[in-house]
Amino acid sequence: xxxxxxxxxxxxxxxxxxxxGILAMDESNHTCHKRFxxxxxxxxxxxxxxxxxxxxxxxxxxxxxxxxxxxxxxxxQFTRKEVPFTKVMADSGxxxxxxxxxxxxxxxxxxxxxxxxxxxxxxxxxxxxYGMGARxxxxxxxxxxxxxxxxxxxxxxxxxxxxxxxxxxxxGGLVPIVEPEVLIDGNHSLERCYTVTEETLRTxxxxxxxxxxAFDQMILKPSMVISGLACPxxxxxxxxxxxxxxxxxxxxxxxxxxxxxxSGGQSNERASEHLNAMNVxxxxxxxxxxxxxxxxxxxxxxxxxxxxxxxxxxAAQQLLLHRAKCNSAASLGQYSAEMEKTPVLV
Ligand code: 5MM
Numbered sequence: 001x002x003x004x005x006x007x008x009x010x011x012x013x014x015x016x017x018x019x020x021g022i023l024a025m026d027e028s029n030h031t032c033h034k035r036f037x038x039x040x041x042x043x044x045x046x047x048x049x050x051x052x053x054x055x056x057x058x059x060x061x062x063x064x065x066x067x068x069x070x071x072x073x074x075x076x077q078f079t080r081k082e083v084p085f086t087k088v089m090a091d092s093g094x095x096x097x098x099x100x101x102x103x104x105x106x107x108x109x110x111x112x113x114x115x116x117x118x119x120x121x122x123x124x125x126x127x128x129x130y131g132m133g134a135r136x137x138x139x140x141x142x143x144x145x146x147x148x149x150x151x152x153x154x155x156x157x158x159x160x161x162x163x164x165x166x167x168x169x170x171x172g173g174l175v176p177i178v179e180p181e182v183l184i185d186g187n188h189s190l191e192r193c194y195t196v197t198e199e200t201l202r203t204x205x206x207x208x209x210x211x212x213x214a215f216d217q218m219i220l221k222p223s224m225v226i227s228g229l230a231c232p233x234x235x236x237x238x239x240x241x242x243x244x245x246x247x248x249x250x251x252x253x254x255x256x257x258x259x260x261x262x263s264g265g266q267s268n269e270r271a272s273e274h275l276n277a278m279n280v281x282x283x284x285x286x287x288x289x290x291x292x293x294x295x296x297x298x299x300x301x302x303x304x305x306x307x308x309x310x311x312x313x314x315a316a317q318q319l320l321l322h323r324a325k326c327n328s329a330a331s332l333g334q335y336s337a338e339m340e341k342t343p344v345l346v
Contacts, residue, residue, distance in 0.1 A: 004173040008217035011135045011175045016258030016289040019328045020066035024295035025055050026099035041308035053079050056088050058317040064328035067095030069138045086133045098129045101139040113154040114142045126172035136175040139165040145188045145196050155203050163207035179221035180204050184264045186228035190235040194225045194243050201251035215255040221293050223264045241277035254287035263297030271297035272330045279333035291331040298323045318344050
């Protein structure tokens with residue numbers, strides 16, 4: 001048995017503690033700069049540091065957030081008062097997570113499809129991150145729906161890499177977040193998304209089993225079963241909740257420690273509504289807790305308000321806290337539109 005098994009189970013349990021979710025703030029510099037550029041924020045290391053400091057020093061964040069996923073640059077950074085970010089997190093009881101993939105790259109011979117890379121020297125990187133205080137990790141695979149895609153090569157290749165990553169994480173003491181994201185981009189229907197998500201999940205769990213990954217020591221971070229953004233018929237909240245939970249119940253082993261969804265480009269409110277609907281209707285039927293691991297749907301209002309200006313930090317932190325609180329409520333099935341009317345002091 002893995003020497004870390006007990007610790008991994010305890011970490012996974014803490015990650016999906018009732019009313020808590022995970023803050024994904026692991027944007028690579030490329031993605032971070034895309035978000036900054038839209039708002040006229042300087043694309044510099046100083047602004048990336050300032051923004052991540054804003055997020056991590058938000059007062060009260062630990063009430064709703066169990067852990068935060070960092071990028072390699074971020075885990076090495078300090079606040080302006082020279083406190084390591086890792087200490088800020090440890091002091092507030094927020095678990096340190098780290099993105100260990102090195103990005104989704106074009107899949108050779110498969111136009112329009114991606115495969116996520118990052119297995120090279122991963123064992124050594126995991127040991128370093130564990131030494132820095134990290135207790136969980138994340139790897140995101142991207143599955144695109146389009147004409148004649150996804151291919152089997154894309155699903156199988158990504159699933160294999162996810163499983164190899166997860167096994168290495170557990171060997172090194174990090175709880176793996178396994179993130180197979182079926183992209184929302186495209187004009188596909190809810191039904192098509194269901195079929196692709198099902199095939200993806202089945203393949204991922206086959207590969208995880210093959211690589212001897214312990215399901216009770218991992219977190220699944222799936223996308224929801226949802227209509228493509230450009231689909232003329234958009235499924236409603238209840239249809240998304242029904243299809244998503246049915247797909248999970250059919251394809252995810254009951255022993256998985258927990259489910260923490262990505263938001264995938266949904267609006268802030270929709271991401272909360274969907275999570276809430278799943279918990280209201282299906283909490284008692286699901287063997288796992290269902291919570292959030294959002295990036296855009298939790299950070300966006302704070303980023304838009306901050307815009308790189310120190311004077312906006314406190315107000316931006318309130319906006320972050322508000323979304324964290326809404327999603328925490330949704331993870332308990334207690335979110336309502338009323339919560340959005342509560343004035344957020346900015
Ligand atoms: C923070 O965004 C992550 C992707 O970063 P890179 O593409 O720059 O590597 C991403 O994995 C994120 O954690 C998840 O997709 C969830 O984010 P959303 O915005 O979909 O909730």
